[in-house]
Amino acid sequence: MKSLAELGTIRESMKDCVNLRIDEHAVAPKKGARAHVLVCGGTGCTSSSSQKIIDEFEKQLATNGLAEEVQVIKTGCFGLCALGPVVVVYPEGAFYSMVQVEDVAEIVSEHLAKGNVVSRLLYEETVTDDGIKSLYEVDFYKKQRRVALRNCGVIDPENIEEYIAVDGYQALGKVLTEMTPEEVIEVIKDSGLRGRGGAGFSTGMKWMFTARADGSNGKYVACNADEGDPGAFMDRSILEGDPHAIIEAMAIAAYAVGADTGYVYIRAEYPIAVKRLQIAIDQAKEMGLLGDHIFGTDFSFNLELRLGAGAFVCGEETALMTSIEGHRGEPRPRPPFPANKGLWQKPTLLNNVETYANITQIINNGAEWFKTIGTEKSKGTKVFALGGKIKNTGLVEIPMGTTLREIVEEIGGGIPNGKQFKAAQTGGPSGGCIPASLIDIEIDYDSLIEIGSMMGSGGLIVMDEDTCMVDIAKFFLEFTVDESCGKCTPCRVGTKRMLEILDRITKGNGCLEDLDRLEELADSIKSTALCGLGQTAPNPVLSTLRYFRDEYIAHVVDKKCPAGVCKDLVSYSIVADKCKGCGICAKNCPVGAISGQIKSPFTIDPAVCVKCGVCMGKCPFKAIVNK
């Protein structure tokens, strides 16, 4: 790529085509397809066979002679994973959900050939009396603001020209030809962007520190794509759906801080993201958007992928660097900070995927624009992976300051099966719980910290009345114990000891002093562990102790698990009034613990029962309880 003009040519030639999906008033271009079939190729939909759907579309289109007129595009994630596999047809914007391979023939023959939208396959929320409404007007999308995810589900991530058509590499061109590195850093600083991966440190400041460090022996930029929080997958979706946005942002960062080499450290568990990112890097190299003398300037930049190998701690910045260097991913004490001594002791800028995903937008639209989104101290949007006991599981991007209630009840569609909302967990193993009493909290970095949780990478797991909070605390602690690198004592031994106490409690062997001991140990680990993983490991315990202490006490004093989860503390019994004596429970019991006469109430022998819960699931009359 020699110049911005060259980029502009490509953009113009592709613009009409991509506009079909973006601008609802767009008319089909003279050249190219009149309709686009977008099939989600994110991990979620791929898991439910979206590739087979793509193949079937191509087959059916060919059979119907529509192969020239209709283009099938495999995109990144649309966000509504619960409804996958997802297919969207433009120019109408018809949103087909949970599409099966068998449905494809009908969509092709009716919708694409004759123009009749197949109503029965449409996402019901988009169906109105007089036709269909735009996806972006349904509850799930209308409160969202897609900045980081702007191109996910819109463009073909394996086609650099489609990225260029949506202003891709425009920001890099602008930065290289019109701005000094200092000016770039000033814009990022001014935007108020904070790191999206953890504690929310000012991105602009980080860039400034790295820019100021002595780089005479080399400098690096790196991207943390080792998204490890269980239940968070926004970084993966961005890489799968819009990989060039990350490459472009890293190049901009490299220019700003004075680096010429970059690394993307990405989880090996994300094969699709790895593949698309590699394709994107190769395409960018081919076009001269990576490599030497980009846009005919003196700026050169090369980018390499490094695969993680299954260690959560490598999401911690110093551990990530130790891992890139080829060692056990053990964190090292800071200072020195990576901005001064990072990879191979050279100054290194490290940001996560979602942070980078905001950069080109800030450059293109200006810091002022970015600042209009969000709260006073947390600017912009945040992507959350919505999961757990919620109807619309998936990926949502909301302006900072959106309330938890809006996320759960409006965007998320509420709790399924008529259950009660109990809590939401954010920040994964480093975070904490937001109880129902705080559901109106406006979510940003500082409000979450204040209530004892944290933003983390953005997992948001919803829990209902059937979730035991002690068990959840134990689950997260088990995760940290498993993922502790073992280098420092408080994390290696301390988290293990906390887990042992929790285990005692869930087995009915705890005492009230255990709660004090747990708190004491938790506070101590927070202030003594070496890295962020250890320092935040006690948070799930502290936060559940803070908001759900009564549940702990029920386990310890009454030896009961109110949610009926902790096996040692529940006993199954049949409510005689409700039991119709059908005998289904007895038939399904794997250990023969249930007996009775047909048509009169059955009983469970607690001495034989292994508390597997099968009977409860099978009972057609909800006559079995586990309290």
Add this chain to the structure above:
Amino acid sequence: MSEKTVIAFHETAEQAAALQKVIENHKGQDGALIPVLHEAQEIYGYLPIEVQQKISEGLGVTMAEIYGVVTFYTQFSTQPKGEFKIGVCLGTACYVKGSGDILEKIKEKLGIDVNECTPDGKFSIDATRCIGACGLAPVMTINDDVYGRLVPEDIEGILAKYM
């Protein structure tokens, strides 16, 4: 649970040549060890001592250090995996939707524990971290096949397809 089956190391000439090439490609490169281990595992399916020895000599990294790295990262295995690698996601979304019960069921059906391989070499079980298919929770994978929205009763039928 079961006795660990010891499978003797065997390599083909192609595998040996492929590893040699991988080592040569990465030799002298900063931080080469982990990429080489990834590629070696791709070639052999696992990282037995014989393979680690070649890497040690090729890259000049001590055996103890390589072993330390291999045992640090869960993706690396010193044990061969089954013909069908079962992965049960224990990410939060799957866990709250009961993936723990799914795992128990599979362990019970196959008579092996996590990280073990059935004596006939057919199945191995891994408890994986979030694979990102949270919308389908709870999820398990068998090689490249993904099974979502599972209940324990589904397990027997799914395993039967691979028997």
Add this chain to the structure above:
Amino acid sequence: MEMVNIKINGEAISVPSNYTILQAARQAGIDIPTLCYLKGINEIGACRMCLVEVKGAKGLVTACVYPVNEGMEVLTNTERVRSARKTVLELTLSNHEKKCLTCPRNQNCELQRLSDELGVTDIPFEGETIQREIDASSPSIVRDNNKCILCRRCVSVCKKVQTVGVIDAKERGFITQIGCTFDKPLNDTDCVMCGQCIIACPVGALYEKDSTKDVWAALADESKHVVVQTAPAVRVALGEEFGMPIGSRVTGKMVTALRKLGFDKVFDTNFAADLTIMEEGTELLGRIKDGGKFPMITSCSPGWVKFCEHNFPDLLENLSTAKSPHEMYGAIIKSYYAEKAGIDPKDIYVVSVMPCTAKKFESEREELAGTGYPDVDAVLTTRELAKMIKEARIDFTKLADTGFDHPFGEEASGAGVIFGATGGVMEAALRTVSEVLTGKSFDEIEYNAVRGTEGIKEATVTIGDLDVKVAVASGLGNARALLEKVQKGEADYHFIEIMACPGGCVTGGGQPIQPAKVRAEIDLKAERAKAIYDEDRSLKVRKSHENPYIKQLYAEYLGEPCGHKSHKLLHTHYTARPRLK
């Protein structure tokens, strides 16, 4: 160095800007506890014992790695700091096998000391501990992971200082442990048995294979004529085991103690060092005259020899064929001395007291049996000798001085004693080779160019009309660097001295263990070496070839250096060894 002004506990001090908080505090006389920290070797901030408060910092910080900066205010003695350190220590103890009374490091354990100093009275967080198998496969080193606290000091010294790297951290989290590849026993690896890991270990997770039982048994066996010899470095360190200052010379007391223990004869390995110089010096002269393999490399250090066999098989021909001094001595004792004293060699039991753990391995080499019997029957470390002296209830510090036994003389030459420090073998050799080659006698015999504690030293020594290029390396990392230069043809030395342990035998793996705090303040290798050179200066004879008993040995028995008998008794050969058995 630029200075910065900081405050520690309110006290203003000025320290160099490259200092850590720990260094600054120690300069100000403020103690901060440490456990994983080992100056210059292991500075990783892992154990979290040295936590302090820094005003403005988010959490507590580790003093051992946290750099000072202008205006910094540090608090080392707040309730928060004390309680954090104590909790961390309690956690460490909750996963440590607390069998202190029967531990080899009882009363010389850094963890035990901290537990006392930090006022630990109970362990509130007891829980699961993993029972680990003790690895006693090696003839030199025992590893007991039940005691290990994962400070990584052993790993760092093995990997970074020695570049041997046979142990490393494996697995992760609570099950992390230190060990060899694929959980192999140490003896199946390319461990060189130098024992640097032992003297780095703050607790009892690493110690030497006990030989005291065998020695006690031999002493009790009336049919055995039990002879002991002591290496030069033992006499400048043994006193530390009895509370004497570092660098005390206790040669006479040591000899007296050995007699009191019941040894039939007490000999000085320095004599054998003189013998080594005669043989090795002659070998060097031979190579110079006949154009043999260069550089010639010394072979006294068994850790180094094993390292060479594993890592530099192409240089085995460069090694001097001379056995190490104590092995030579064993062969002479079981031949010349046996004949002279009229004792059947099968009844002679030779004990070597060495600053070295690798000597235990060396004494088991089958090829080291010049008389058909093993040259040496048992090797004790300096520490083991101290234990025996204590067990025998000998009040060491009050002992009178006595001299070594005849027929090898009450004292050997000063050249023999300096074998104990890096550069000493080289210097001793130069003292002899220069005179033999020129036929002159020199008064200036102190070769300062090869003295000192630097890891690699080089010099060109002009002897007559010959420029002899020499190099000295101590510590196997340094040896590796030097030999790689030789391999690449970037250096053309005639003679290289290598000792496996940094600083040479004075800081060998069998020497008294000093805690990290002492090692941070006192350079053990310099202090003990100073005592060695003082001993040299105090001796009447300072050149090996002038030792009258050496002359007598050649005249009465051996004939000439490198002669027929010498070859049988005093020389050996080497074999390339695989890295893994």
